[in-house]
Amino acid sequence: xxxxxxxxxxxxxxxxxxxxxxxxxxxxxxxxxxxxxxxxxxxxxxxxxxxxxxxxxxxxxxxxxxxxxxxxxxxxxxxxxxxxxxxxxxxxxxxxxxxxxxxxxxxxxxxxxxxxxxxxxxxxxxxxxxxxxxxxxxxxxxxxxxxxxxxxxxxxxxxxxxxxxxxxxxxxxxxxxxxxxxxxxxxxxxxxxxxxxxxxxxxxxxxxxxxxxxxxxxxxxxxxxxxxxxxxxxxxxxxxxxxxxxxxxxxxxxxxxxxxxxxxxxxxxxxxxxxxxxxxxxxxxxxxxxx
Amino acid sequence: xxxxxxxxxxxxxxxxxxxxxxxxxxxxxxxxxxxxxxxxxxxxxxxxxxxxxxxxxxxxxxxxxxxxxxxxxxxxxxxxxxxxxxxxxxxxxxxxxxxxxxxxxxxxxxxxxxxxxxxxxxxxxxxxxxxxxxxxxxxxxxxxxxxxxxxxxxxxxxxxxxxxxxxxxxxxxxxxxxxxxxxxxxxxxxxxxxxxxxxxxxxxxxxxxxxxxxxxxxxxxxxxxxxxxxxxxxxxxxxxxxxxxxxxxxxxxxxxxxxxxxxxxxxxxxxxxxxxxxxxxxxxxxxxxxxxxxxxxxxxxxxxxxxxxxxxxxxxxxxxxxxxxxxxxxxxxxxxxxxxxxxxxxxxxx
Numbered sequence: 001x002x003x004x005x006x007x008x009x010x011x012x013x014x015x016x017x018x019x020x021x022x023x024x025x026x027x028x029x030x031x032x033x034x035x036x037x038x039x040x041x042x043x044x045x046x047x048x049x050x051x052x053x054x055x056x057x058x059x060x061x062x063x064x065x066x067x068x069x070x071x072x073x074x075x076x077x078x079x080x081x082x083x084x085x086x087x088x089x090x091x092x093x094x095x096x097x098x099x100x101x102x103x104x105x106x107x108x109x110x111x112x113x114x115x116x117x118x119x120x121x122x123x124x125x126x127x128x129x130x131x132x133x134x135x136x137x138x139x140x141x142x143x144x145x146x147x148x149x150x151x152x153x154x155x156x157x158x159x160x161x162x163x164x165x166x167x168x169x170x171x172x173x174x175x176x177x178x179x180x181x182x183x184x185x186x187x188x189x190x191x192x193x194x195x196x197x198x199x200x201x202x203x204x205x206x207x208x209x210x211x212x213x214x215x216x217x218x219x220x221x222x223x224x225x226x227x228x229x230x231x232x233x234x235x236x237x238x239x240x241x242x243x244x245x246x247x248x249x250x251x252x253x254x255x256x257x258x259x260x261x262x263x264x265x266x267x268x269x270x271x272x273x274x275x276x277x278x279x280x281x282x283x284x285x286x287x288x289x290x291x
Numbered sequence: 292x293x294x295x296x297x298x299x300x301x302x303x304x305x306x307x308x309x310x311x312x313x314x315x316x317x318x319x320x321x322x323x324x325x326x327x328x329x330x331x332x333x334x335x336x337x338x339x340x341x342x343x344x345x346x347x348x349x350x351x352x353x354x355x356x357x358x359x360x361x362x363x364x365x366x367x368x369x370x371x372x373x374x375x376x377x378x379x380x381x382x383x384x385x386x387x388x389x390x391x392x393x394x395x396x397x398x399x400x401x402x403x404x405x406x407x408x409x410x411x412x413x414x415x416x417x418x419x420x421x422x423x424x425x426x427x428x429x430x431x432x433x434x435x436x437x438x439x440x441x442x443x444x445x446x447x448x449x450x451x452x453x454x455x456x457x458x459x460x461x462x463x464x465x466x467x468x469x470x471x472x473x474x475x476x477x478x479x480x481x482x483x484x485x486x487x488x489x490x491x492x493x494x495x496x497x498x499x500x501x502x503x504x505x506x507x508x509x510x511x512x513x514x515x516x517x518x519x520x521x522x523x524x525x526x527x528x529x530x531x532x533x534x535x536x537x538x539x540x541x542x543x544x545x546x547x548x549x550x551x552x553x554x555x556x557x558x559x560x561x562x563x564x565x566x567x568x569x570x571x572x573x574x575x576x577x578x579x580x581x582x583x584x585x586x587x588x589x590x591x592x593x594x595x596x597x598x599x600x601x602x603x604x605x606x607x608x609x610x611x612x613x614x615x616x617x618x619x620x621x622x623x624x625x626x627x628x629x630x631x632x633x634x635x636x637x638x639x640x641x
Contacts, residue, residue, distance in 0.1 A: 034417040081594055084602040090416045091356055092601035095549055098358075098542060099593030106586035114583075225421060261436035268425035272410055275422060279413050 005133055006255035007248060012139035012208070014247020015146035019201040020224035021231070021239035022153060023194030029170040029234030030190045033090070036097035037077060038198060039221015040104035045070045045199035046119075046212045047112060053121050059203075062122070067199040074195025075188050083184065101218070108214035116213040122203070123210040138207045145204060149197065150240050157236065162189060170234060223250075226271045232284025241282060246270070302474070305557050306467065313463040320456050330459050334527050336567045337462035338520045341469045343547035343563040344556055345516035348473055350545065351554035352482065353509045354489025356420040358541050359407065360517055362427025363400040365536035367518025369434050369442050371396020372450040372525035379451045389453050389461060393522045400518020401511045403430065408510035412503050415492070424538055435533040447530030462523050469516045473556060476512070485509060486554075546589045549596060 020042065027035045045066040052062040081100050085093045127136040157163035168176040169186045177183050198217075205220065206212065223246060231242025246267060253259045253266045274281065316333060319325035342360060349357045375392035382388045407426045414422060434442050442448045453461070476482050485505050487495040496502050525531045547566050551558030566589075573585050599605060 028417075034420070081598065084598050084604055087603045088601040091350070091354060091553075092597050094356055094417055094420060095545070096594050096597045098545070099590045099597065102542065102586060102590035103594065106583045106590060109583040110587065222421070222424065226425065229418060229421060262432060265429040265432040268429050271425055272422055275414060275418060276410055279418070 002255060003252070006251045008133070008135055008139060010248035010251030011244060012136075012142045012247070013251060014227075014244035015142040016201050016204050016243075017220065017224045017227045017247050018146055018240045018243025019149055019197050019204070020220060021228040021243045022149065022236065023197045023201075024225045025228040025231070025233055025235065025239040026166075026190050027194050028228065030166055031078075031082065031187050032173075033082065033093045034097060034225065035082075035191075035194070036094065036221075037100040037104055038194060039217035039219075039224070040101050040108075041070050041074055041077075041195050041198040042202040042205070042217035042221065043108060043212075043214060044073055044104060045202040046206060046216055047108060047117075048199075049122065049203065049206065050112075050117055050119055050212055053119060057121070059122050063199070063203045066202065067196050070195040070199040070202075071192045074191040074198070078188055078191040083187075101221075105214050105218065112214065114214065116211045119206050119210040119212055122206045124207045136208075138204075141207065142204045145200065146240070149200070150236065153193075154236055162186070166190060223267060226267065229281055230271055230274045232281030234285070235281070235283045238281055238283035302478075305470065305474075305560065309463065309467060309470070313460065317460055320459075327455060330455060331527065332568070332571050333459040334462050334523065335571060336564050337459060337466050338523050338527075339544075339547065339563040339567040340466050340560050341462075341516050341520040341523075342544045343551065343559040344466075344469050344473050345513040345520070346544050347548045347551070347554075347556055347559040348476075348509055349513045350548050351552075351556075351559070352477055352485050352489060353506065355415070355506075356417075356545075357423045357510075357513070358420050358538055358545070359423035359425075359427030359430075360513075360544050361536040361538065361540040362423075362430040363403055363514040363517035364521035364524065364540075365427070365430050365434060365533060366403050367396035367400040367521025368525040368531050368536070369448055369521075369533070370399040371518065371522030372448050372531050373442065375451055375522070375525070376449065384451050384453065386453075386461070388451070389522075389526065393465070393519050396522035396525075397515045397518040400521065401515035403518075404511040404514025405507060407514070408507040412506055424541070427536070427538055427541060431533050431536050442533075443530065445532075445534075447528075447532035448525070449530050450525045450528065452529075453526050458523075458526055465516075465519055465523065469519075470556070470560075472512065472516075477556070481505065481508075543589065546593055550592055552600075 020038065023038050023041075024035065027033065027038070048066040048069045049059075049062040052065040053059070056062070077100055081096050082093065085096060124136075124138045124141065127134050127139070129135075157166060165176065165181045165186050166189075168179065168181055169183050173183055176186075201220075202217070205216070224243065227242035227246040228239045229242070230245060231238030231240070249270060250263055250267055253263045259266060278284075316325060316330070320330060342364065346357065346360045349355055349360075371392040374395040375388050378388045378391060382391070403426070407423060410419070410422050435445065437444075439446075477485070484495065484500045487498070487500055488502055488505060492502060543566070547562040548559050550566070551560070551562035570585070574582065577584055599609070
């Protein structure tokens with residue numbers, strides 16, 4: 001039973017990772033850059049929820065406000081920091097993204113201080129019991145939201161005009177441009193979607209553990225990127241698979257006493273192993289580098 | 292490349308400056324007129340310089356982003372520190388213990404460098420960056436959660452103290468050693484091979500450069516010096532704590548390298564001195580939460596410099612208002628073009 005409850009917890013945290021990983025994987029697939037600041041957008045969403053909760057007091061209003069603010073923030077970051085570097089070396093873009101991540105973290109610390117804020121209004125307590133097994137409502141919510149997000153996003157990419165344009169840009173940006181796709185707008189939309197997902201992920205994280213600090217997004221962000229890489233970057237099902245795999249591994253490793261302190265090490269080792277065996281991830285497409 | 296006289300002078304100027312600083316402060320320390328806080332600052336500066344020069348080799352010359360440099364330093368600090376703690380009862384608390392533990396720390400970090408270099412052979416760019424980050428965190432997590440009798444757990448590992456009046460001399464000698472290795476490596480034919488991997492890996496491979504060998508080699512050498520810096524760091528602390536080696540510290544080293552200009556060793560040195568000096572001075576000026584203003588400042592530096600140096604849209608602006616040309620005039624610009632250190636930015640400007 002212990003194993004089973006660890007598995008269910010893993011599915012839940014994996015769901016959160018998957019939603020964050022979707023943001024990474026879409027941006028990586030389309031803009032060809034690792035948006036290091038993605039995890040910190042989650043944190044900014046958290047603080048937005050904190051402020052809205054203080055003013056208005058309703059969790060769903062807070063979530064809506066956070067989503068809107070994150071979308072604005074994500075698009076602004078893309079416009080100011082990443083777009084000027086389009087066409088520059090990947091190293092420069094990556095370093096800038098790290099700079100943006102640092103900037104958001106330190107700004108949050110300056111504005112809100114370093115002591116964590118408790119958002120008890122967001123916390124969803126209680127759960128259902130099935131025999132010896134108890135499942136939290138927050139776990140069920142996470143799983144449901146993850147499933148909905150994945151289905152909606154897959155349909156969006158497959159059937160909407162914007163979604164098709166996204167696929168086109170990720171396949172070949174120049175060719176898409178020649179076919180009349182507004183690549184800059186598509187990349188901005190991708191950042192908007194990613195940031196909205198980050199806000200949702202932040203909400204789910206705070207439902208489970210309502211403690212908010214300026215580094216709340218950093219580690220989950222890195223782990224979610226790990227998940228996106230494990231699943232195969234640029235692939236939506238891959239991000240889901242990687243996220244849930246990572247969450248389950250984390251939870252199971254956490255439930256084994258001998259492994260528990262080394263959980264982070266176990267997760268990152270899986271990343272390295274997967275990359276050594278299959279550098280493009282489990283569901284990723286192999287891309288041959290062209291001269 | 293023409294080997295004019297001024298070229299040689301320029302090459303050895305940095306050694307000379309470091310030696311002069313070393314001699315001045317050794318005299319001051321021997322006569323007892325240097326404050327201990329000044330000597331501690333010098334040690335910290337030396338450690339930062341070693342770290343930034345060794346990272347510059349990977350980021351500036353090999354062109355791969357490593358976010359795990361603090362991890363190598365951590366390996367060196369703990370295993371070298373452990374070695375010195377074990378050797379102290381046998382060999383006493385002298386230079387011999389320090390040297391042996393530095394070698395132990397350096398070689399163990401180099402071993403980690405090989406381990407991290409192996410995936411580097413298959414991965415590039417963002418993937419490699421995330422793997423180095425992961426490695427750094429793995430090392431830190433292993434050290435932190437190892438049995439308390441090994442590395443002291445969360446409390447940290449107590450390390451022996453070297454005479455704090457003279458530790459900075461050892462540190463400065465290590466800076467010189469690191470500089471000599473890096474500079475000579477970069478200027479040799481191996482250095483050109485490494486830079487060619489950065490500029491175009493496929494072309495380098497096609498021209499017969501053994502990409503595998505060089506990548507592994509650069510990671511190993513860079514990790515070796517990071518390990519030595521770690522051992523030196525362990526000597527400046529009463530207890531080495533793994534918390535200090537998180538990835539924020541790797542980023543701070545990266546800021547030094549980027550601020551100094553990717554691909555410029557002297558730039559890395561100057562930036563390391565500047566940032567470490569500011570760090571230490573600001574610690575007293577900005578108490579509590581204000582200390583984070585410094586991080587904000589670093590973040591802004593990182594963003595502004597990288598965008599300014601690399602944005603394709605700013606190219607004509609960069610050419611028109613080149614800082615060097617404005618400051619030193621046409622002569623320096625011409626000399627610079629001739630002894631080009633082929634930095635990432637330099638490529639476009641010339």
